[in-house]
Amino acid sequence: MKASQLFLSLIKRLTTSVIVLLLTVSFLFVLVRIAPGDPSQKFLSPSLSPQLIEKVKKTFQLDKQIHEQYVSFLKNALTGDFGVSYSFHRPVNEVIAEALPFTILFSLSAFVLQLIGGLLFAVLAFRYHKKLWDKFLSHGSMLLYAVPSFVSGLFFIYVFSVQLKIFPSSGIRTVGILENNYFPLLFDYAQHLFLPVLVLSLTGLPVYFKYFREHFEESQNKLFIIYLRANGVSERRILLSHIIPNSLNSIIAYAGVDLGILFSGALITEMIFSLPGMGRLAVGAILQRDYPLIIGCTLTVGTLIILTSLLADLIRLKIDKRLVKGLIN
Amino acid sequence: MFSTRKNSYLYFLVLLSIFVGCKRTPTDNNTQVVIAIPSDVERINPLFSYSVNEANISELIFLSLVKHSWDYKTGDIKTESMLADSWEWNGDSSAITLELRNDVQWSDGVPLTIEDVIFSFDVYSDPVVESYLYGSFKCFYTDNDNHIIAEKTFEKLSERKLQITFAPGSSPSLFNLDFPIVPKHIFDKMPRKEIATAKENFAPVTSGPFTLEKWEKNQAIILKENPKSFLHKDGNVKRIIFKVIPGYNARLTQLKNGEVDLAEYLKPEDVSGLKNTGSLVVASLKGREYDYLGWNNLDPGQFKKNRNIVPNKLFGSEKIRQALSMAINRNEILSEYLHGYGELANSPISPIFKNAIDEKLMPYAFDLAKAKTLLAEEGWIDKDRNGILEKNGEEFKFILTISSNNPRRIFASTLIKNTFKQLGIDMKIEQLELGMLIDRINNKSVDAWMASWIIPIPLDLKFSWYSHLATTPMNFPSYQNKELDALLDKLETKISWQQKNEIYKNIEALLYRDQPVTFLYWIDNIVAYNKKIKNIEITPLGTVHHCWLWQ
Numbered sequence: 001m002k003a004s005q006l007f008l009s010l011i012k013r014l015t016t017s018v019i020v021l022l023l024t025v026s027f028l029f030v031l032v033r034i035a036p037g038d039p040s041q042k043f044l045s046p047s048l049s050p051q052l053i054e055k056v057k058k059t060f061q062l063d064k065q066i067h068e069q070y071v072s073f074l075k076n077a078l079t080g081d082f083g084v085s086y087s088f089h090r091p092v093n094e095v096i097a098e099a100l101p102f103t104i105l106f107s108l109s110a111f112v113l114q115l116i117g118g119l120l121f122a123v124l125a126f127r128y129h130k131k132l133w134d135k136f137l138s139h140g141s142m143l144l145y146a147v148p149s150f151v152s153g154l155f156f157i158y159v160f161s162v163q164l165k166i167f168p169s170s171g172i173r174t175v176g177i178l179e180n181n182y183f184p185l186l187f188d189y190a191q192h193l194f195l196p197v198l199v200l201s202l203t204g205l206p207v208y209f210k211y212f213r214e215h216f217e218e219s220q221n222k223l224f225i226i227y228l229r230a231n232g233v234s235e236r237r238i239l240l241s242h243i244i245p246n247s248l249n250s251i252i253a254y255a256g257v258d259l260g261i262l263f264s265g266a267l268i269t270e271m272i273f274s275l276p277g278m279g280r281l282a283v284g285a286i287l288q289r290d291y292p293l294i295i296g297c298t299l300t301v302g303t304l305i306i307l308t309s310l311l312a313d314l315i316r317l318k319i320d321k322r323l324v325k326g327l328i329n
Numbered sequence: 330m331f332s333t334r335k336n337s338y339l340y341f342l343v344l345l346s347i348f349v350g351c352k353r354t355p356t357d358n359n360t361q362v363v364i365a366i367p368s369d370v371e372r373i374n375p376l377f378s379y380s381v382n383e384a385n386i387s388e389l390i391f392l393s394l395v396k397h398s399w400d401y402k403t404g405d406i407k408t409e410s411m412l413a414d415s416w417e418w419n420g421d422s423s424a425i426t427l428e429l430r431n432d433v434q435w436s437d438g439v440p441l442t443i444e445d446v447i448f449s450f451d452v453y454s455d456p457v458v459e460s461y462l463y464g465s466f467k468c469f470y471t472d473n474d475n476h477i478i479a480e481k482t483f484e485k486l487s488e489r490k491l492q493i494t495f496a497p498g499s500s501p502s503l504f505n506l507d508f509p510i511v512p513k514h515i516f517d518k519m520p521r522k523e524i525a526t527a528k529e530n531f532a533p534v535t536s537g538p539f540t541l542e543k544w545e546k547n548q549a550i551i552l553k554e555n556p557k558s559f560l561h562k563d564g565n566v567k568r569i570i571f572k573v574i575p576g577y578n579a580r581l582t583q584l585k586n587g588e589v590d591l592a593e594y595l596k597p598e599d600v601s602g603l604k605n606t607g608s609l610v611v612a613s614l615k616g617r618e619y620d621y622l623g624w625n626n627l628d629p630g631q632f633k634k635n636r637n638i639v640p641n642k643l644f645g646s647e648k649i650r651q652a653l654s655m656a657i658n659r660n661e662i663l664s665e666y667l668h669g670y671g672e673l674a675n676s677p678i679s680p681i682f683k684n685a686i687d688e689k690l691m692p693y694a695f696d697l698a699k700a701k702t703l704l705a706e707e708g709w710i711d712k713d714r715n716g717i718l719e720k721n722g723e724e725f726k727f728i729l730t731i732s733s734n735n736p737r738r739i740f741a742s743t744l745i746k747n748t749f750k751q752l753g754i755d756m757k758i759e760q761l762e763l764g765m766l767i768d769r770i771n772n773k774s775v776d777a778w779m780a781s782w783i784i785p786i787p788l789d790l791k792f793s794w795y796s797h798l799a800t801t802p803m804n805f806p807s808y809q810n811k812e813l814d815a816l817l818d819k820l821e822t823k824i825s826w827q828q829k830n831e832i833y834k835n836i837e838a839l840l841y842r843d844q845p846v847t848f849l850y851w852i853d854n855i856v857a858y859n860k861k862i863k864n865i866e867i868t869p870l871g872t873v874h875h876c877w878l879w880q
Contacts, residue, residue: 036765036769041764041768041771043379044767044771045379046782046783046789046793046803049465050792050800050801051463052459055456055459059459089372089526089530090526098546154578162585162586169579169583169586169588171548171549171574173545173548175545175572271575272578274573274574274576280575289764
């Protein structure tokens with residue numbers, strides 16, 4: 001397959017993605033403005049003058065027609081300016097740039113944990129196929145999948161924070177800890193993130209476990225595996241060199257989308273553990289009718305989902321060259 | 330010898346034990362207080378103290394000319410000196426002369442002067458700035474845009490003496506001077522329009538008993554003592570940390586755990602658990618918030634069509650509104666849900682203002698028989714025996730709109746629905762997201778709703794009860810009464826406090842009689858704090874108030 005064809009198909013895909021993002025943002029731009037309520041509502045208070053509300057509406061350009069607001073937004077957006085957040089009073093880019101690194105770190109940690117955990121448990125279940133371990137893990141994963149994160153979150157807080165007092169119950173670090181002390185600070189972060197990462201990964205772990213386990217089971221009856229087995233290749237080698245690599249392809253496609261969704265913020269986990277991530281930021285923006293921030297969050301998350309999905313496809317291409325044709329078509 | 334697998338297990342155990350065994354830096358000690366807040370503040374600039382937390386933080390790091398505290402004996406506010414060491418009103422109270430302290434500096438070392446005071450009045454009232462006080466300087470000489478005219482208002486008598494002259498006919502008080510002074514040398518060098526988004530709103534130059542040590546966005550705001558402040562006293566609290574904890578359960582857990590020293594707005598059902606910890610004191614702040622059931626006094630359909638004000642078919646009559654108030658068992662809600670952390674409301678005038686209320690006025694008693702009689706007198710009778718009252722062929726049915734995720738209002742509205750049913754009134758409950766509910770109340774498109782007001786101090790009723798709907802957008806029930814308007818206008822004239830209190834009593838009687846809304850109950854703000862905090866005083870002015878005095 002020619003590299004130029006591949007490059008062209010990538011360009012096509014990225015162009016389509018940009019158009020999809022633009023349409024989404026445009027739709028959202030109109031939707032939030034025609035929905036009931038507006039950002040000046042929070043200025044409705046006995047201690048504030050009604051004249052202030054009128055002033056604020058003008059500042060937010062809410063007195064203008066929607067199409068005028070949209071044209072102004074597009075002009076600014078083309079220069080990378082998504083406006084000033086109504087609730088943070090800083091450029092939207094700056095506000096998102098504060099929440100995004102944490103979300104990426106948090107989501108990636110949970111993602112890696114659920115991927116590795118799912119794989120390890122699937123290997124264990126496969127090794128003890130139809131034995132006690134297998135049954136225990138299969139039923140256990142179903143149970144884990146059925147438990148919502150707000151239940152597991154509160155349970156872990158009760159056990160590890162309230163009763164055992166091992167882990168802190170919220171925040172990303174101890175308030176007021178000395179910053180120049182590198183190791184205690186790192187440790188503090190790790191301690192604060194342990195429970196949230198665990199809770200977030202517990203919802204995805206059973207899915208990966210199921211995926212891997214089913215693929216392992218399918219693979220073991222395939223002819224090439226039977227052939228290898230007949231040739232005396234060890235079970236360990238069959239698993240590590242043949243079954244697992246063959247299972248990765250479809251899992252990577254799922255993982256790409258899953259990681260993108262994780263980047264959009266794990267609202268419930270962020271709320272339970274008071275974490276400053278994208279989920280909390282986006283929901284806060286919606287509740288406060290912070291239009292520029294809603295658009296900014298949507299655009300950021302949309303871009304991340306597209307990029308992770310693309311990355312997953314590129315990894316799959318690297319693993320399986322047969323997919324190049326499919327991608328181009 | 331260990332096998333490889335056993336070795337791995339051992340390494341894992343060692344790692345885990347190190348991980349959990351490392352002692353966390355304690356968040357609490359005897360010199361700092363951690364206060365839980367549900368959301369981060371937007372800016373730390375008193376010009377934009379739109380929320381309670383922003384105002385609380387501003388009060389700790391910026392000084393005002395005077396300060397106010399609550400006098401339980403008189404049920405009123407008393408004024409004490411702050412930046413202004415002393416003051417003197419002229420004969421007819423049309424001007425005041427202030428003498429400023431000479432020992433106050435900004436945190437960057439620049440002295441605080443009269444220029445800062447004059448600048449503050451100017452910038453707070455500047456329409457371009459959009460400060461939280463914009464439009465509130467009615468006692469001052471202002472231009473058409475409500476901007477204070479400095480030349481007419483201020484006269485610098487000496488380096489420390491300033492005279493402020495008020496607009497003729499106004500009724501000024503020291504409350505008109507109680508707001509934090511901002512540094513002129515910081516904000517004067519930038520265009521006024523840019524103050525709202527200036528970087529100084531996140532790293533302020535301050536003058537109060539505390540300074541901003543650090544602001545960890547969405548995590549905590551850390552204030553440390555300012556030893557140079559004249560309010561500083563050895564032995565008092567050295568650090569105050571406002572910790573952002575969005576979830577109620579997380580706030581409760583941390584309070585019980587000792588990770589947090591003070592939390593507000595706790596639920597009555599959690600009080601016994603908090604008391605059982607043994608380390609917490611549970612108190613309540615009374616009389617600042619009341620729940621009410623709003624009746625749309627005008628016909629929403631007619632109003633939507635052509636802004637016509639036509640009395641509502643159901644709630645336009647005071648007799649019907651009285652009947653509805655009698656058909657609500659408010660005592661049951663108080664005891665079943667609020668567990669006694671509240672009291673019945675008669676009017677929007679809080680019982681904390683002892684001199685402004687008529688103590689003999691008894692709350693409307695729960696009396697279904699009397700309610701039925703009143704409704705019958707208005708022509709609402711169940712002629713067809715279908716269980717619903719009718720008048721002129723129209724049934725007595727309406728929708729009560731409440732905000733979702735408010736268990737107290739869901740509980741109360743369910744009880745009300747049941748008792749109304751006994752009376753022959755078909756009430757449906759609709760739950761809406763708060764923003765949508767506010768939008769509908771604002772547009773006057775709801776039949777009835779349940780909401781609350783947090784009352785301002787000093788007492789202000791005009792913002793929600795004056796008849797002119799265009800200038801009183803917060804008159805949500807659209808109640809119109811000329812007699813009440815005259816009383817509200819009179820409150821703004823130069824009259825004595827005794828006369829004012831008499832007027833308040835008259836207003837209370839009018840609102841009690843007309844029941845433009847059903848005043849349900851005053852809700853206590855339940856506060857729990859660690860026993861280690863001494864000298865804390867929880868007054869109607871707030872929990873985190875004058876907390877540089879905490880020990």
